[in-house]
Amino acid sequence: AQTVTQSQPEMSVQEAETVTLSCTYDTSENNYYLFWYKQPPSRQMILVIRQEAYKQQNATENRFSVNFQKAAKSFSLKISDSQLGDTAMYFCAFMKLEDMRFGAGTRLTVKP
Amino acid sequence: NAGVMQNPRHLVRRRGQEARLRCSPMKGHSHVYWYRQLPEEGLKFMVYLQKENIIDESGMPKERFSAEFPKEGPSILRIQQVVRGDSAAYFCASSTGQGFSGNTIYFGEGSWLTVV
Numbered sequence: 029a030q031t032v033t034q035s036q037p038e039m040s041v042q043e044a045e046t047v048t049l050s051c052t053y054d055t056s057e058n059n060y061y062l063f064w065y066k067q068p069p070s071r072q073m074i075l076v077i078r079q080e081a082y083k084q085q086n087a088t089e090n091r092f093s094v095n096f097q098k099a100a101k102s103f104s105l106k107i108s109d110s111q112l113g114d115t116a117m118y119f120c121a122f123m124k125l126e127d128m129r130f131g132a133g134t135r136l137t138v139k140p
Numbered sequence: 141n142a143g144v145m146q147n148p149r150h151l152v153r154r155r156g157q158e159a160r161l162r163c164s165p166m167k168g169h170s171h172v173y174w175y176r177q178l179p180e181e182g183l184k185f186m187v188y189l190q191k192e193n194i195i196d197e198s199g200m201p202k203e204r205f206s207a208e209f210p211k212e213g214p215s216i217l218r219i220q221q222v223v224r225g226d227s228a229a230y231f232c233a234s235s236t237g238q239g240f241s242g243n244t245i246y247f248g249e250g251s252w253l254t255v256v
Contacts, residue, residue, distance in 0.1 A: 034182075065247075071229060073183075073247035119182060127196060128173065128233075128245050132182040 032122050034131035041110045042139050048095075049105045049134045051120030057081075060124045062096065062103045067117040067133070076118070079103065110138045144169075144234050144248035145214075152254045159219040159226070161251045165234030171195075172215040173245065174207055177229040189215060222255045229253075 031054045041047035053062070064076040079087045079096050087094050091108045107114055115138045120131040145164040153159050165172050170191055175183040185199040189209035200207065204222075209215040219226055232248045 061244075063244075072249055073231060073233075075244065075246070078244060117182075123245065127188060129185055130175070130183040 032120055032129055032131040034120055034134050036134045037132070038135045038137070040137040040139055041107075043110055043112060045110055046106060046108045047110055047136065049107075049118050049120075049136065051103045051105070051131055053101050053103065053120075053122045055101070055122065055124070057124050060122060062094075063121040063123065063128075064092070064094070064103075064105045065119045065121060065130075066114075067119065068113075068115070073119075077105065107136075112138050112140060114138050144232055144246055146230075146232050146248035146251050148251060149249065150252045150254070152256060153222045154256055155223060156221050159222050159253055159255075161217040161219075161230050161232075161253070162214040163217070163232030163234075163248060164214040165232075166246055169234035169236055169246075171235045172209050173233040173235075174215075174217050175231045175233065177231060177250075179228070183231060186217075219253070222253070224255050227253055227255045 033052045035050055060081045062079045066074045066076050077087050077089045077092050077094055079094050086096050093106045095104045117133045117135050119133045122129050144166055147162050151159055163172060172189045174186040176186055177183050187200045187207045188196040191209055192211050204220045206218045229250045229252050231250045233245045235245045
């Protein structure tokens with residue numbers, strides 16, 4: 029089974045600054061998807077960004093971007109111009125076909 | 141287009157009772173996943189189902205837990221003889237199950253089970 033590791037249980041960043049959340053995964057597969065989900069205090073799971081493993085170009089969604097290093101099996105999330113509303117748990121996820129597995133999460137706090 | 145619907149949102153059960161959590165996938169989705177989130181922890185995979193078929197239940201406890209996704213109606217996660225350790229948020233997610241054709245999993249808002 030695939031494993032996903034998020035080595036930073038908690039992080040904090042000043043408003044308007046940039047922060048990077050780390051994620052590594054272990055798989056023998058070549059084709060798969062990677063995701064970052066955000067879980068705010070409301071506990072909803074909100075899709076932030078998605079990356080297809082066969083694409084070399086890093087995915088970007090407004091202030092959110094990823095650094096996907098396939099050989100290193102690394103998938104970090106960069107949040108630029110952090111906002112107070114970005115305060116949440118962030119989960120990295122790996123998906124092969126329809127099987128999705130999550131990391132343990134990183135609690136991000138954006139400070140005013 | 142309604143999202144993934146879970147009910148009840150909150151459920152309180154006494155030890156030894158049964159808990160039933162329901163999940164209606166997004167329209168057009170034929171694959172359902174159940175995840176459990178214990179307090180202050182990440183999501184743990186429990187089971188993955190297609191209509192009338194369990195694909196992967198490797199994350200499901202061997203006893204007291206069962207899941208189904210009938211041809212008609214919602215997916216049901218059933219917990220028999222609940223214990224305090226079952227208190228958690230249970231998230232359902234659904235997808236089209238189309239492999240690499242742009243598949244994305246969408247989550248419901250979760251069902252919070254409290255065992256007293």
